[in-house]
Each structure stands twice: as structure tokens, then as C-alpha cells.
Amino acid sequence: MSPAATPRWKVALVAAAAAGAATLAIVATAALGGDAGATVPPSTEPGATEPADETSARTIAVTGHGTVEVTPDVADLWLGVQATRPTATEAMDVIAAKSTDLVATLKALGAEARDIQTSGVSLYPNYGNDGVAINGYQASVSVNVRLRDIDGVGAVLDGVQGFVGEELTIGGISFSYDDPEAVLGDARAAAVDNARERAAQYAAAAGTDVGDVIRIAESSAETFPPVYYAEGRVAADEAGAVAIEPGTQELSADVTVVFEMT
Structure with missing residues (x-):
């Protein structure tokens, strides 16, 4: 069609x-x-604009390091009792009696019960030259104690030596600070100040100034690593008391700070 x-x-x-x-x-x-x-235009009402952050503003990020030096106020001692006897029963009886004397002496000299802890007990046979025949037994007990009076450490060592006798063993001593958080604040404040100083140096080189802090992140806050001394450092001689010197320790903090550049 x-x-x-x-x-x-x-x-x-x-x-x-x-x-x-x-x-x-x-x-x-x-x-x-x-x-x-057509597309809908963005709102231009007051308050609709998002605040500037470190991704939209001119910023500089630097790290800061701060330290504070303190005198340790706590001492940890590793003490013990060791005995060798012909039989296991005799060896255990000796360390039982001597360890009781050790703990009692520690308490009498000011150590708190909560700071005294038995950390180990052992019993081993002693073998002869042929490696087969048993010619005795060695028993030992280890006691850890925290002393909160640094000045009294020497007297404690002398006291336990006098009461326990030749069976006393001294494994070592360490010094630390009982409440690190109480002094960490100074190290953190020093770290932030250090970060601002470094930021000012970079800003001056770039021809600008340092503004407000936008963000702070703590990289680390180092608590006190105990300072250890081997038994040879704390052994008393025949002439008198043990001389104990805790020295000083350094606490540090590291932060990363983002500053606005003006």
C-alpha cells in the first residue's frame, strides 16, 4: 500500500x-x-562550609623528643638460700629453716609482706666423678623482694647476711621508679616544646610562621628499664656494710605534632 x-x-x-x-x-x-x-547547585547557606583540616590547610608535621631525669625510688633484690647436704631431706630442712629466717628478717627490716615473693624452689642430686653415684643433694629457694626505701638497701643486705649466714645467695639488684606516670608528664611537655621549636625552624626556612596545633600523636613513652647489678656489685666485704648507689635514670617521650602554617 x-x-x-x-x-x-x-x-x-x-x-x-x-x-x-x-x-x-x-x-x-x-x-x-x-x-x-541542570544540576542542583551546592548550598551557600551559612555554616555549610566544612572547616579546614590538615589536608586542606598548609601544615607541617614534625616529631619532638623530651626527657626527664629522676632518681630511682625502688630497689628489687633477688635473694635466696642454698644448701648442700648428704640427703635430700637434710638439704630441704636447711633451706626451710633458713628461708623462714630470710623472710622474717626482711619484714623486720621494713619490707612489706606484699613485696616479698617466693619465686622458685629446687632440689637436685649431686653426682660423683663417675656421673652415676649420688654423693649429696643441693636444695635452693629464691625470694624476690621490693624495697621502697632506697637508703635502707645496704642495711637490709647486711641484716639478712647476718641472720641467714653462709647459705644466703644474692642474685642481683635493680633500681626503678615506682610511678613513672607521675613524671612522664614532664617528658611529654618537653617533647611538644621540642616539636614546636623544630617546626619554627622549618617555617622560618620556608618564609612562614607556625600557627596552632592541629593534631598530636604520641609515638612512644619509655618507662624506666630497670638498672641491674650482678651479685659481685652488691657483695659485702668483711670491713663493713654494702654501699648502694642507685644513680639516676632517664625517662623519654616522643610525639608527632601537626602545626598549621600561617
Whole structure:
């Protein structure tokens, strides 16, 4: 059928469909504010702007180190009793009696019960030259004690030596600070000051100034590593008391600080 012969009812339907589509397009355009491709602009109301942070502002990040020196106020002693006897029973009886004397003497000389701890008990046979025959037994007990009076450490060592006798063993001594957090604040403050000084140096080199602190992160805060002394350092001689010198210890803190550059 030729175009000229198209029935009038079909032409009418096509025209109606086209008119409907045009109407829908007009409605859609009106709903979108007259521009189908338009985008909604961002809000410009007060308070809508996000505050600047270290990713949008000019900043500098530096590390700072701070230290504080203190005198230890706590001493930890490793003491013990050791005895060798022909039989296991005899060896154990000796260390039982001597360890009781040791603990009693420690308490009498000012050590608190909460600071005295038995850390080990052992019993071993002693073998002869052939490695087979047992010619005795060695028993031992270890006692750890914390002394909160540094000045009295020498007197304690002398006292336990006198009461326990030749069976006393001294494994060593260490010094530390009982409450590191009480002095860590000074080290942290020094670390922040050090960070600001370093930031000022970089800022001056760049021709700018250091502004407010944006962020602080603690890298580390070192508590006191105990200072150990071997038994040879605390052994008393026949002439008199043991000389105990705790010395000083250093506590340090490290921080990373982000400053605004102005």
C-alpha cells in the first residue's frame, strides 16, 4: 500500500501519539526547573562550609623528643638460700629453716609482706666423678623482694647476711621508679616544646610562621628499664656494710605534632 493510500485513522493515531510524547516532555522539563540537564547547585547557606583540616590547610608535621631525669625510688633484690647436704631431706630442712629466717628478717627490716615473693624452689642430686653415684643433694629457694626505701638497701643486705649466714645467695639488684606516670608528664611537655621549636625552624626556612596545633600523636613513652647489678656489685666485704648507689635514670617521650602554617 502506497503512502498516499494510508488510512486516515492510522494518521490520526500517529499524530495523537506524537502529541502525547510532546506533552510528557514538557511536563518533565517543568519538573526539572526548565532544563533536563541542570544540576542542583551546592548550598551557600551559612555554616555549610566544612572547616579546614590538615589536608586542606598548609601544615607541617614534625616529631619532638623530651626527657626527664629522676632518681630511682625502688630497689628489687633477688635473694635466696642454698644448701648442700648428704640427703635430700637434710638439704630441704636447711633451706626451710633458713628461708623462714630470710623472710622474717626482711619484714623486720621494713619490707612489706606484699613485696616479698617466693619465686622458685629446687632440689637436685649431686653426682660423683663417675656421673652415676649420688654423693649429696643441693636444695635452693629464691625470694624476690621490693624495697621502697632506697637508703635502707645496704642495711637490709647486711641484716639478712647476718641472720641467714653462709647459705644466703644474692642474685642481683635493680633500681626503678615506682610511678613513672607521675613524671612522664614532664617528658611529654618537653617533647611538644621540642616539636614546636623544630617546626619554627622549618617555617622560618620556608618564609612562614607556625600557627596552632592541629593534631598530636604520641609515638612512644619509655618507662624506666630497670638498672641491674650482678651479685659481685652488691657483695659485702668483711670491713663493713654494702654501699648502694642507685644513680639516676632517664625517662623519654616522643610525639608527632601537626602545626598549621600561617
